[in-house]
Structure formats: structure tokens, C-alpha cells
Amino acid sequence: MNRRQCDAGDLELGGGLEVLLAAMLDPASPGDEVEVSTASPEVARELPTWARRAGHDTVDQRTAGSRTLIVIRRGTSSRVVAPPLAAAGEPARLRPDGFNTRDWRLNGPPAAGADPNSGFVPLGSLAEAGTFGFAWQLNDRDELWSSDLAQLVEGASAAQWDASRDIPWHEARGLPGFLEQAVCQVVTFIAQNEYAAYYVPARFQHAVNPEFVEVLLWLASHVHDEARHIEVFTKRAVLNGAQAYALASAQRSLETLLQETDFTASALLLNVLGEGSFIDLLQFVERHAPDPATAAAARLAHRDELRHVRFGITHVRQALQKNPDLLSRLVAAAEHRAARLLDLTGMSPLIVEALTVMAAGSLAPPRLSKAAAAVRGLMKETAANRITRLQQAGFDAPTARYVSELHTPNLM
Amino acid sequence: MHPLADHRTQLKVSRSPVRAQKGTLKLGTPGRPLLVGAVAYHPRVVTVWEGFSEYFRRRGLAVEYVLFANYERLVAALLEGVVDLGWNTNTAFVAADARLEGSAVILGMRDVDAAYATVMVARAGDTVSPRDLPGAVLALGSRDSGHAAILPLHYLAKEGVDLDRVSLLRFDTDLGKHGDTGDSERRVLQAVAANEALMGAVGDATWVALKAEGRRETEGLKVIWRSPTYNHCCFTGRPELVEQAREQWLELLLDMDYNDPELRHYMDLEGVKRWLPGDRHGYEDLAEAMGIQGYLP
Ligand SMILES: [Fe+2]
Numbered sequence A: 001m002n003r004r005q006c007d008a009g010d011l012e013l014g015g016g017l018e019v020l021l022a023a024m025l026d027p028a029s030p031g032d033e034v035e036v037s038t039a040s041p042e043v044a045r046e047l048p049t050w051a052r053r054a055g056h057d058t059v060d061q062r063t064a065g066s067r068t069l070i071v072i073r074r075g076t077s078s079r080v081v082a083p084p085l086a087a088a089g090e091p092a093r094l095r096p097d098g099f100n101t102r103d104w105r106l107n108g109p110p111a112a113g114a115d116p117n118s119g120f121v122p123l124g125s126l127a128e129a130g131t132f133g134f135a136w137q138l139n140d141r142d143e144l145w146s147s148d149l150a151q152l153v154e155g156a157s158a159a160q161w162d163a164s165r166d167i168p169w170h171e172a173r174g175l176p177g178f179l180e181q182a183v184c185q186v187v188t189f190i191a192q193n194e195y196a197a198y199y200v201p202a203r204f205q206h207a208v209n210p211e212f213v214e215v216l217l218w219l220a221s222h223v224h225d226e227a228r229h230i231e232v233f234t235k236r237a238v239l240n241g242a243q244a245y246a247l248a249s250a251q252r253s254l255e256t257l258l259q260e261t262d263f264t265a266s267a268l269l270l271n272v273l274g275e276g277s278f279i280d281l282l283q284f285v286e287r288h289a290p291d292p293a294t295a296a297a298a299r300l301a302h303r304d305e306l307r308h309v310r311f312g313i314t315h316v317r318q319a320l321q322k323n324p325d326l327l328s329r330l331v332a333a334a335e336h337r338a339a340r341l342l343d344l345t346g347m348s349p350l351i352v353e354a355l356t357v358m359a360a361g362s363l364a365p366p367r368l369s370k371a372a373a374a375v376r377g378l379m380k381e382t383a384a385n386r387i388t389r390l391q392q393a394g395f396d397a398p399t400a401r402y403v404s405e406l407h408t409p410n411l412m
Numbered sequence B: 001m002h003p004l005a006d007h008r009t010q011l012k013v014s015r016s017p018v019r020a021q022k023g024t025l026k027l028g029t030p031g032r033p034l035l036v037g038a039v040a041y042h043p044r045v046v047t048v049w050e051g052f053s054e055y056f057r058r059r060g061l062a063v064e065y066v067l068f069a070n071y072e073r074l075v076a077a078l079l080e081g082v083v084d085l086g087w088n089t090n091t092a093f094v095a096a097d098a099r100l101e102g103s104a105v106i107l108g109m110r111d112v113d114a115a116y117a118t119v120m121v122a123r124a125g126d127t128v129s130p131r132d133l134p135g136a137v138l139a140l141g142s143r144d145s146g147h148a149a150i151l152p153l154h155y156l157a158k159e160g161v162d163l164d165r166v167s168l169l170r171f172d173t174d175l176g177k178h179g180d181t182g183d184s185e186r187r188v189l190q191a192v193a194a195n196e197a198l199m200g201a202v203g204d205a206t207w208v209a210l211k212a213e214g215r216r217e218t219e220g221l222k223v224i225w226r227s228p229t230y231n232h233c234c235f236t237g238r239p240e241l242v243e244q245a246r247e248q249w250l251e252l253l254l255d256m257d258y259n260d261p262e263l264r265h266y267m268d269l270e271g272v273k274r275w276l277p278g279d280r281h282g283y284e285d286l287a288e289a290m291g292i293q294g295y296l297p
């Protein structure tokens, strides 16, 4: 048994005394005693009650001159149901430009499996027992992870932009009616696709075990990027008062993306195939836009999409490396989606025409002819790039060609 | 007539002593759950007893709880054998024990129920003691509260305060709950702060909980007196309760571990860190006070 002295001065309960007492009693062992010396007659009348409520015993109380001495014996209860905290370890690495997300896991990468019932336990902290009610659905690291997640998250933070102020909106006025109409149809189609790109990662956010915090940061950045894409292309669509169609063929294709419930299959269908095709389209729009606002929107969205596609490629490749059996499941997911889109035989003629008019900037036959060739080129290039990306994601060449052909003609 | 007799409570207890009634349920017999009565002074009481009965069930003792709207009904149910045990306030225990002619069995209490006290609160700027009460106003909580009404009067009288010359400002809220809700004590503090009373009596646990949380009710007030200590709540059993049921109940109750994460939530809601066996000794002052003040038949 240990007895320590505690000079409480004239501290009052609720005025700091309880903090001092906790600092002395928490680390003490059950049965240890603290002799509190107080100058406050109120504290002398209140402290035994405080001790009783905190699970301790008051074993002696006497006056010594103007002070009261109260001996509190520590009870057996601990305030936190957990082992003692570890002594401070090595500090985290700091780089010249700051604290990089790659450097915040002081104990290495997360374990392969996370406890589905674990609560919110920030990196490095010690979980108190007794949480309940959590039942995470995605608890397997390799079904979510990508080795460059931290870097991708850093990239997302560094590349944020503002759809209200970073686009030269004033320079997009005054296009001739037919051209404005074509641009409006193109950006409306893009915005439709951005909705799907928003909802697909958002559907996984609530299911990911918080142990994989980089995945949370990543998904949040992805969803946020897509929200901004919806915003910027919608703003371009309504900017000059024109109106376009939200085509049913696009909706049908996009709706099947939302049906996929597997994280890696979704990464394949959305990030690798869908967004992969989309970066080619955005590049085309940037190059051929008749106004600087449309070009800027396409350029900034394209920059974001490169990240999304990179995540998809790395994640699918690493998931396939860990589990080669996954291949057949991924192919089946692509086949399943294609089966639901059998009646979509090509990209909607309205979109092809709008892209052509936009690229031509005029209805003059020579310009239209050149633009039509450019759009055909885009489609060819997109198909070729899709196969390349599938191979980067770990598919052999014949499978890559097969899966690419299954991909929706809607681009996303 | 004792000067305090006109403060007689509304406790509705019939005056005839009760004996075990033949033909009623056999108490604590094997195969029949132990029925524990408690008063629903707050919705959390349901949560607590769901948690506690699950604990006892896991440990091999079937316990079912029955909730009552007030302690008078709980005491009556205990006396009639409707429940085997009552989770009683000290006032309810003394009332039941008197009807059982001193044969009620105590089967556990919380750590906070041992060494309970009443504190007297005054405005921080006033230099006063209980001696200043004659000619002044004393605020009290519900008249069926042991800690906020019955015992403060008793201890003040024992200290020689002439209570005939003290005006009592009573806050008889939530009668039947014996002060469990804390409402009348908050009103006592407000009355003292508003200078409607020179001082007021509240339970020490109520006061310290509010003070340690820095609650506004305690602002500008201080504790100027602390009563002798007494016991508060306890599990009260009828003398007929079979020995084996008593032992099993008490053993499991005392074995509840606050460091068990499954139990901590329920123990926190009940305000207990450790259960104690309890003892009759801590109710003697209250029994005397209730007798003098006319609360007992
Ligand atoms: Fe996007």
C-alpha cells in the first residue's frame, strides 16, 4: 500500500479539484491512498461524497490547523475498460512539405482482417471495451486496399478546385444557337454520367471498416470530386439558358453500375472501364470545346478522373495478385452487366451528333466531315485504351479484349 | 403531539401487521423466477433491469423484474408476496420493515448507498449555520424523501435547532418516488439561490454530482453543514424468502464487476460501481425519525 500527499490548496469541486484527484487516483493501484489537504471547508464536506461516487473510500478525515486532511483509498474500478496506455514511442516522420498520409501509420499497414464489430478507433489509439452496435460489412483489407492509396489521397487533397470561381464562365457567352445546343447536350450527357460516378463509391462509404481509414479518405475524395463534376457540367448546361435531353439509354447503362455490390467488381466497371473511357471523352471535349469555360471544366474533371482510374487499375491488379480466383468473378460481373444492356447497340446518335457539331463549330460540310472523323477516332481510341488499361489492371490480352467488348457503348 | 407530526406523509400503509399469507406464491422456490420489484422513476429503469436480469440469467439465476409507479405500491406488493424482493429507498425499507415487525431482510445495496448524507446549502455570501434557522425559512425536498426532508429535520432537531420556529418551504414534487427523480432538490437549490429560503437540504450525492459537473444550479451556493451518515437504498426481502435464493442472489449481485464491459453500462445507469451486502444499522436514524414524524403506523 502506497500513500501519497496531495495539496489541493483552495481548489473546489467542479473548479479543478476533480482533475487533480483523477491525475493522482487513476494511475494508482486499488488500495493505494491519497491524503488530500484542503483549505476549503466546503471541500471537506463534499469530498467524501465525491470519493464514494467515484468508487473510492474515505478512510480518515481530520483537521490540522486551518486545513482538513482527508485520506481517500482508491477503489478497484478503472474509469476506462482497457489496458494501460503504452509509453510514448517514436514520433512520426515529417517531410519538408508537411505530414504526409504515407507516414502516419507508425505500426505498418493495417492487418489483413478487421474486426467487424470494432468501433471508431483512430490510428494509434487503444480501444476501450464495451462498444456495441457496429457491424461493418467490408472488413477484408485486400478487397479494398491499394498500395498507393495514401499517395492518391494526398493527390486528391492537393488538386481540389472550385467550380464556381476556377472556370472562366464569363467567356462562355454568345455562342450561336446550334452550337450552344450541341455543347449543352454534350455536358448534360457528361453530368448524367457523373451522377453514377458519385453514387457508386458513395454506396460503399458506410460499409467500409474504419480500420481502413485511407479507404474512407479515398472514397470521400472520390465522391467529393464527382459532386463537383456534377456541379460544373450542370452549370455549363444551364449557363446560357439552353436545354438538352437526359437520355434514357444513358440512364439504363448507368443504372446497371449501381446494381454491382462487390467493391472490386465496381472498381473494375466504374474506375477502370467507365472512368477510363471517360477520360478519353473529357480530353476530346477539352480539345474541341468552342468556349474556354467548357474546355476548363473538361480539363479539371479530366485531372480528377486520372486519379480515379489509377485507383481502379492498382486496386484491381493487386486484388487479382492476392486472389487469382477473382478473375472469373470480375469477368462474370462484366458479362452480367452486358447481358442487361443487350439492347444498347451503340452510343446514342444524339450524343455522337452533338459531339460532332461541337467539334465542327459550324454546320459547314467540310468542318462537319473533319469533326465526324475526329469523333470516330475518339471511339476507336477509347476502345484501344480500354484494352490497355485492362491489361494494366492484370488481365491477359485475350481476356482484356473480351471484357472491353462487353463494355457498354454508353462509355460509362 | 410531536411538533413535526403535522408534517405527516401520505404514505398509505394499513396499520395491521402483515404475516405470510397462506396460499400465496411460494417465494424463491426452484423453477420459479425471483421477482424483483422496482419503481420506474425514469425510463432508464427499464434498461437497467433488462441488463441486470440478463446478467443473473447468464449466471444461472432466473430473475424477472416488475415495475411500480410508486414505492407505496412496491412495498404493498412486497408485503403481499407479489414480488420477492423490492429495490427500495430507505424510506420504503423502513416502512416495509415496520410492517414486518423488524423482520425484513436486506439483500444488497450500492456503494453510494452506504455513508449517504444530507447537506445543507446556503448562499455563498452568507455566513450561516443551522443555529440561524429559527425565525428563518428552510427549504426541503419531497416529504417522502429520506435525504431531502425526513432526515434533515431529524438531525437538526437532534442538534438542538428549535424547529417550531422554523418556517418550512416544502417542494412536494413526484410524491411516491421518494426523491429519486431529484426534481424537488433542484427546486430547493433554486429557492435558496433566489433568497426564498435561508438554506435548503439536499442529498450529498445530488449536490456533488451537480457541483462536479459545474451545473448552474450550484452557482452562488455552498455547503455549510453535513449530516451524520446513513444508508440509502437497499434490496428488501421478505423473511420467508428461502435461504438458497437469498444466498444465490447476494452472491451474484456482489459479483457484478464494473470492469466488465457488458455490465458497465447498466451499472453506470444505476449509479453503482460495487454492490455491498448492506446492513440494518444504517436505517436506525431514519426509523426513529419516521416514527417521531408520524410516518409509521
Ligand atoms: Fe467524374
Ligand SMILES: [Fe+2]
Pocket: A197, A225, A226, A275, A304, A305, A308
Ligand atoms: Fe471519376
